[in-house]
Structure formats: C-alpha cells, structure tokens
Amino acid sequence: MAAPGALLVMGVSGSGKSTVGALLASQLGWKFYDADDYHPEENRIKMGKGIPLNDQDRIPWLCNLHDILLREVASGQHVVLACSALKKMYRDILIRGKDGVPRKCDEPGKDEKLAEVKLLVVHLSGSFEVISGRLLKRKGHFMPPELLQSQLDILEPPSAPEIFIQISVTKTLSEIIATIMKALK
Numbered sequence: 001m002a003a004p005g006a007l008l009v010m011g012v013s014g015s016g017k018s019t020v021g022a023l024l025a026s027q028l029g030w031k032f033y034d035a036d037d038y039h040p041e042e043n044r045i046k047m048g049k050g051i052p053l054n055d056q057d058r059i060p061w062l063c064n065l066h067d068i069l070l071r072e073v074a075s076g077q078h079v080v081l082a083c084s085a086l087k088k089m090y091r092d093i094l095i096r097g098k099d100g101v102p103r104k105c106d107e108p109g110k111d112e113k114l115a116e117v118k119l120l121v122v123h124l125s126g127s128f129e130v131i132s133g134r135l136l137k138r139k140g141h142f143m144p145p146e147l148l149q150s151q152l153d154i155l156e157p158p159s160a161p162e163i164f165i166q167i168s169v170t171k172t173l174s175e176i177i178a179t180i181m182k183a184l185k
C-alpha cells in the first residue's frame with residue numbers, strides 16, 4: 001500500500017488506541033496526535049460525569065482534528081492519530097472536515113472542491129469483556145469504564161470503500177504493530 005498521509009488508530013475506549021498509536025508513530029518516525037488531548041473542557045466534564053458524548057459534542061472536535069491533519073499532511077508531515085472515530089460520519093469528517101457532515105438538501109456547497117486527507121484506518125476491535133477488564137485496571141484517566149457499552153452501541157466498524165484493516169485487541173502489542181507495518185508496505 002502506498003503510504004497514506006495519515007494513519008488513524010480507532011476503536012472504543014480502552015481498545016488500545018493511545019498505546020498502539022504512540023508506539024507506531026515512534027517506530028515510523030511519524031508525528032503522533034492523541035484526539036483525547038483536543039476535547040474541549042465541556043466534553044471532558046461530560047464524559048467524566050459518565051454521560052456519553054453526542055454528535056453535537058463530537059463534530060467540532062473532529063473538524064478541528066481534520067484541520068490539524070490537513071495542515072500536517074500538506075506540509076509533508078506523516079501523522080498517526082489515535083481517535084475513537086466510532087461512526088462512519090466521524091471518519092468522513094476526519095477526511096473531509098465539515099464537508100464530511102451530511103448536508104441538508106437546501107444548503108450550498110455541492111460543487112466546492114474538497115480538501116481530503118488520505119487516511120488509512122486501523123480498527124482495534126474487541127469484546128466488552130476483554131476491553132472492560134483493561135479499563136478497570138487503567139489508572140488516572142478521565143473516561144469512566146461505565147461508558148464502554150455506550151461506545152460499543154454506536155460503533156460502526158469501518159467497511160469498504162474505506163481503506164482499513166481490523167486487528168483484534170487480544171493480539172500482543174508487537175503483533176499489532178507488525179500487522180500495521182506489513183499493511184503499510
């Protein structure tokens with residue numbers, strides 16, 4: 001596969017996005033962004049109270065991440081982004097910014113040229129049992145384990161025509177990294 005501009009490591013909370021993303025970026029020599037660091041304070045407070053985010057909470061956060069990806073890729077920088085990106089629409093926003101948000105028919109903009117990020121999606125996929133076990137052991141994180149089920153409920157795993165690979169969270173970190181490296185060759 002020709003190297004994408006950006007590689008998205010996605011999945012529910014506790015699937016290993018931050019761990020895998022950071023390791024991968026350091027092995028590739030690519031820049032690493034963790035989407036958790038870009039949540040507005042209101043989103044963090046909401047999640048901290050055990051309330052799942054909704055589309056309205058996530059869309060501006062994802063648009064900001066798209067702008068960052070676009071800027072980096074345009075300057076020739078390869079990027080690994082760890083981001084839940086649970087729904088297809090969310091991944092479309094990472095690729096196309098607000099043009100990824102479905103428009104109402106009467107809104108203008110259909111003929112605008114889209115600035116797209118070429119994105120390889122890596123989905124870390126696993127069961128409630130395995131992932132909740134990891135979340136219960138994780139310390140010092142704002143995301144309560146009780147939100148896991150709400151994330152699995154809305155998860156839309158990537159599918160064609162998205163460019164993606166899916167890897168089980170039960171693999172070891174080195175197996176996960178090796179699988180991604182192989183896909184990038």
Ligand SMILES: Nc1ncnc2c1ncn2[C@@H]1O[C@H](COP(=O)(O)OP(=O)(O)O)[C@@H](O)[C@H]1O
Nearest residue numbers: 013014015016017018019134138169171172173
């Ligand atoms: N493949 C793996 N095997 C075992 N433990 C893992 C694996 N990937 C991540 N972990 C552990 O699971 C927990 C959740 O990982 P984390 O990277 O914080 O997930 P996320 O960023 O998706 O919320 C962490 O304690 C991490 O060390």
Ligand SMILES: O=C(O)[C@H](O)[C@@H](O)[C@H](O)[C@H](O)COP(=O)(O)O
Nearest residue numbers: 012013014018036053058084143
């Ligand atoms: O879209 C969301 O609801 C959040 O982004 C969420 O999916 C994310 O998981 C949290 O930021 C917690 O962070 P961890 O994924 O690192 O647990």
